[in-house]
Amino acid sequence: xxxxxxxxxxxxxxxxxxxxxxxxxxxxxxxxxxxxxxxxxxxxxxxxxxxxxxxxxxxxxxxxxxxxxxxxxxxxxxxxxxxxxxxxxxxxxxxxxxxxxxxxxxxxxxxxxxxxxxxxxxxxxxxxxxxxxxxxxxxxxxxxxxxxxxxx
Amino acid sequence: xxxxxxxxxxxxxxxxxxxxxxxxxxxxxxxxxxxxxxxxxxxxxxxxxxxxxxxxxxxxxxxxxxxxxxxxxxxxxxxxxxxxxxxxxxxxxxxxxxxxxxxxxxxxxxxxxxxxxxxxxxxxxxxxxxxxxxxxxxxxxxxxxxxxxxxxxxxxxxxxxxxxxxxxxxxxxxxxxxxxxxxxxxxxxxxxxxxxxxxxxxxxxxxxxxxxxxxxxxxxxxxxxxxxxxxxxxxxxxxxxxxxxxxxxxxxxxxxxxxxxxxxxxxxxxxxxxxxxxxxxxxxxxxxxxxxxxxxxxxxxxxxxxxxxxxxxxxxxxxxxxxxxxxxxxxxxxxxxxxxxxxxxxxxxxxxxxxxxxxxxxxxxxxxxxxxxxxxxxxxxxxxxxxxxxxxxxxxxxxxxxxxxxxxxxxxxxxxxxxxxxxxxxxxxxxxxxxxxxxxxxxxxxxxxxxxxxxxxxxxxxxxxxxxxxxxxxxxxxxxxxxxxxxxxxxxxxxxxxxxxxxxxxxxxxxxxxxxxxxxxxxxxxxxxxxxxxxxxxxxxxxxxxxxxxxxxxxxxxxxxxxxxxxxxxxxxxxxxxxxxxxxxxxxxxxxxxxxxxxxxxxxxxxxxxxxxxxxxxxxxxxxxxxxxxxxxxxxxxxxxxxxxxxxxxxxxxxxx
Numbered sequence: 001x002x003x004x005x006x007x008x009x010x011x012x013x014x015x016x017x018x019x020x021x022x023x024x025x026x027x028x029x030x031x032x033x034x035x036x037x038x039x040x041x042x043x044x045x046x047x048x049x050x051x052x053x054x055x056x057x058x059x060x061x062x063x064x065x066x067x068x069x070x071x072x073x074x075x076x077x078x079x080x081x082x083x084x085x086x087x088x089x090x091x092x093x094x095x096x097x098x099x100x101x102x103x104x105x106x107x108x109x110x111x112x113x114x115x116x117x118x119x120x121x122x123x124x125x126x127x128x129x130x131x132x133x134x135x136x137x138x139x140x141x142x143x144x145x146x147x148x149x150x151x152x
Numbered sequence: 153x154x155x156x157x158x159x160x161x162x163x164x165x166x167x168x169x170x171x172x173x174x175x176x177x178x179x180x181x182x183x184x185x186x187x188x189x190x191x192x193x194x195x196x197x198x199x200x201x202x203x204x205x206x207x208x209x210x211x212x213x214x215x216x217x218x219x220x221x222x223x224x225x226x227x228x229x230x231x232x233x234x235x236x237x238x239x240x241x242x243x244x245x246x247x248x249x250x251x252x253x254x255x256x257x258x259x260x261x262x263x264x265x266x267x268x269x270x271x272x273x274x275x276x277x278x279x280x281x282x283x284x285x286x287x288x289x290x291x292x293x294x295x296x297x298x299x300x301x302x303x304x305x306x307x308x309x310x311x312x313x314x315x316x317x318x319x320x321x322x323x324x325x326x327x328x329x330x331x332x333x334x335x336x337x338x339x340x341x342x343x344x345x346x347x348x349x350x351x352x353x354x355x356x357x358x359x360x361x362x363x364x365x366x367x368x369x370x371x372x373x374x375x376x377x378x379x380x381x382x383x384x385x386x387x388x389x390x391x392x393x394x395x396x397x398x399x400x401x402x403x404x405x406x407x408x409x410x411x412x413x414x415x416x417x418x419x420x421x422x423x424x425x426x427x428x429x430x431x432x433x434x435x436x437x438x439x440x441x442x443x444x445x446x447x448x449x450x451x452x453x454x455x456x457x458x459x460x461x462x463x464x465x466x467x468x469x470x471x472x473x474x475x476x477x478x479x480x481x482x483x484x485x486x487x488x489x490x491x492x493x494x495x496x497x498x499x500x501x502x503x504x505x506x507x508x509x510x511x512x513x514x515x516x517x518x519x520x521x522x523x524x525x526x527x528x529x530x531x532x533x534x535x536x537x538x539x540x541x542x543x544x545x546x547x548x549x550x551x552x553x554x555x556x557x558x559x560x561x562x563x564x565x566x567x568x569x570x571x572x573x574x575x576x577x578x579x580x581x582x583x584x585x586x587x588x589x590x591x592x593x594x595x596x597x598x599x600x601x602x603x604x605x606x607x608x609x610x611x612x613x614x615x616x617x618x619x620x621x622x623x624x625x626x627x628x629x630x631x632x633x634x635x636x637x638x639x640x641x642x643x644x645x646x647x648x649x650x651x652x653x654x655x656x657x658x659x660x661x662x663x664x665x666x667x668x669x670x671x672x673x674x675x676x677x678x679x680x681x682x683x684x685x686x687x688x689x690x691x692x693x694x695x696x697x698x699x700x701x702x703x704x705x706x707x708x709x710x711x712x713x714x715x716x717x718x719x720x721x722x723x724x725x726x727x728x729x730x731x732x733x734x735x736x737x738x739x740x741x742x743x744x745x746x747x748x749x750x751x752x753x754x755x756x757x758x759x760x761x762x763x764x765x766x767x768x769x770x771x772x773x774x775x776x777x778x779x780x781x782x783x784x785x786x787x788x789x790x791x792x793x794x795x796x797x798x799x800x801x802x803x804x805x806x807x808x809x
Contacts (some may be wrong), residue, residue, distance in 0.1 A: 050392070091534045096537055105523045109519070112516070116511065127500070150353060
């Protein structure tokens with residue numbers, strides 16, 4: 001617990017400078033690029049909404065090193081991510097998997113767009129078909145006021 | 153003594169707000185002019201009292217009165233005067249006082265410039281605004297009182313978070329609050345209109361300046377916050393999809409939708425109930441934003457007051473206002489009759505599409521923000537929703553919006569022909585596609601982000617220009633007419649172009665930024681995207697309330713010196729907190745961003761360098777959007793509608809329901 005709090009404090013307040021250190025980087029530029037790509041999608045567990053790629057926490061550094069270790073071992077990107085998820089849980093994924101209840105999250109936007117487009121379309125169709133309504137229900141006094149207000 | 157005076161003024165303001173919430177509402181219902189007339193002076197008194205209270209707290213901060221608990225925790229005698237003042241709202245209690253000050257300020261505005269409103273509407277608007285005030289006064293007085301005293305005042309304070317000692321962040325909260333709270337005014341107008349049972353063109357025109365002002369402030373506030381994150385947090389990110397950022401972004405999106413639907417109400421007397429609903433939801437999102445920030449439910453770097461009691465109180469306020477507003481809406485929306493008739497191809501229908509896209513995109517952000525909470529509570533699945541999700545789920549909406557915008561802006565009201573609207577745009581469309589293709593051909597990767605972004609940007613900017621030019625008619629002296637176009641037309645074009653510029657900046661920066669991380673010895677040089685950088689020197693420097701490790705980096709290209717940069721790492725001994733001050737060479741086309749890190753065991757320094765193409769376009773575009781809003785706001789039509797001219801109201805002149 002103490003370590004977690006310390007990590008949190010470091011993360012929040014030591015946030016600057018941080019992230020990937022020169023001594024962590026792999027010599028093979030292609031592997032390094034893959035490592036960066038993977039770590040951009042993994043969350044630093046003791047931080048608030050930061051990927052391990054951006055974070056300066058000790059734990060994030062450990063995780064970055066772990067990612068690189070697996071890559072050097074010859075794992076594919078998916079295998080590395082799976083390895084990390086197996087150890088740290090689904091919580092590390094910044095992009096949640098589209099499985100189970102998470103489908104609600106992923107489909108919320110498209111479904112709502114369909115609903116919105118449907119309502120919008122019905123509304124437009126109705127507006128284009130109705131007759132022009134009763135011309136004006138304003139009293140003469142109100143009509144004058146309205147004219148004055150709307151005068152350009 | 154002054155502190156007690158401020159405390160007392162706050163309590164009095166609370167009582168005045170209670171009176172203002174009840175008396176004018178009853179008066180409007182019973183048609184008692186005397187009771188309705190209470191609203192305006194009460195709004196003034198409420199504002200003056202709150203301002204006095206705020207001034208008292210500011211005085212305590214400036215004088216470093218450490219007998220006040222809040223000052224002790226958040227200030228220090230060594231702090232520069234500017235940050236003593238901004239420290240007033242750099243904490244939970246003070247920022248809530250600023251919040252409620254702005255609530256009363258908007259109320260007072262409606263009292264000063266609402267002379268043109270029908271008396272019943274004005275009374276009701278001010279009454280609802282006072283209800284909002286009552287809720288937040290109670291919140292401050294019962295859970296977050298800034299005027300509490302210390303039993304034993306200490307010799308010195310505990311400083312303000314050094315991250316907050318920065319002009320970008322110092323002025324970010326006031327702007328955001330002006331925006332959030334500005335939306336309370338549209339909420340008050342919406343609820344008042346529901347009680348009145350009528351929404352007409354005039355209502356659309358009255359409510360628009362408040363929406364515009366709120367939106368302008370939100371735009372500036374969000375822009376400042378993002379700019380601050382860019383240069384201060386040390387790796388040049390500008391948007392993190394953090395819950396707290398989302399909390400400000402959702403009301404912004406809804407405010408954009410509201411701005412556009414209010415135009416339809418004003419010009420065509422349609423979309424009335426939708427506009428009312430948006431006005432209610434917009435303020436709802438503002439309060440959810442306050443709740444997210446203050447309760448710590450979705451904690452993040454910004455949550456400076458993690459306290460369940462306050463969270464519950466805010467949740468109650470949000471629930472009461474939303475349930476109240478929505479119930480009233482459900483009961484009364486049917487009396488709002490749409491009048492305008494328009495065909496499927498018309499400005500109105502494109503504005504409907506605009507509203508659908510914006511509202512759904514805000515919904516996506518909302519779902520993504522609260523999903524971790526929902527998932528943990530309902531499904532016992534602890535997970536994160538971060539930037540990759542939002543980038544993927546949100547971006548398509550903005551692309552669709554950008555594609556439709558120039559066409560919709562050219563279409564006439566009521567009934568239009570697509571072919572006629574598109575004709576003047578054909579040339580710029582081809583030009584924009586060409587720019588996109590060129591970007592595609594010149595880049596090395598296969599990412600579509602950059603080319604699509606540049607295409608959209610060119611399409612939006614040139615579309616706005618064509619729209620403006622087409623308004624000058626035909627024949628002689630089109631330039632002269634261009635200059636004399638109504639400010640609202642200019643505002644529209646400038647804001648839409650600004651949207652394009654921001655898209656260009658975001659896309660280019662995300663697609664084409666490069667970075668370099670390495671150990672550099674003093675005197676050593678390295679290359680980045682065609683630039684040569686040399687770490688000349690690293691020194692210890694003593695600042696006013698910090699010590700700094702300052703590097704000196706010279707930047708050159710093809711042998712010509714461009715700039716000398718001084719990246720710093722600071723340590724604030726009082727707060728025991730280090731910060732990074734990145735050094736930027738800011739240019740029109742690119743920024744070069746240098747950060748100095750830790751000394752290495754084998755000599756040399758960790759140095760990270762970023763090349764950020766079109767970085768400043770992000771904030772340049774935001775400034776243009778805000779400027780467009782300001783131009784629109786200064787259009788004389790709104791000045792007149794705001795009530796420069798007063799017509800005497802006869803006793804029987806109260807509009808019938």
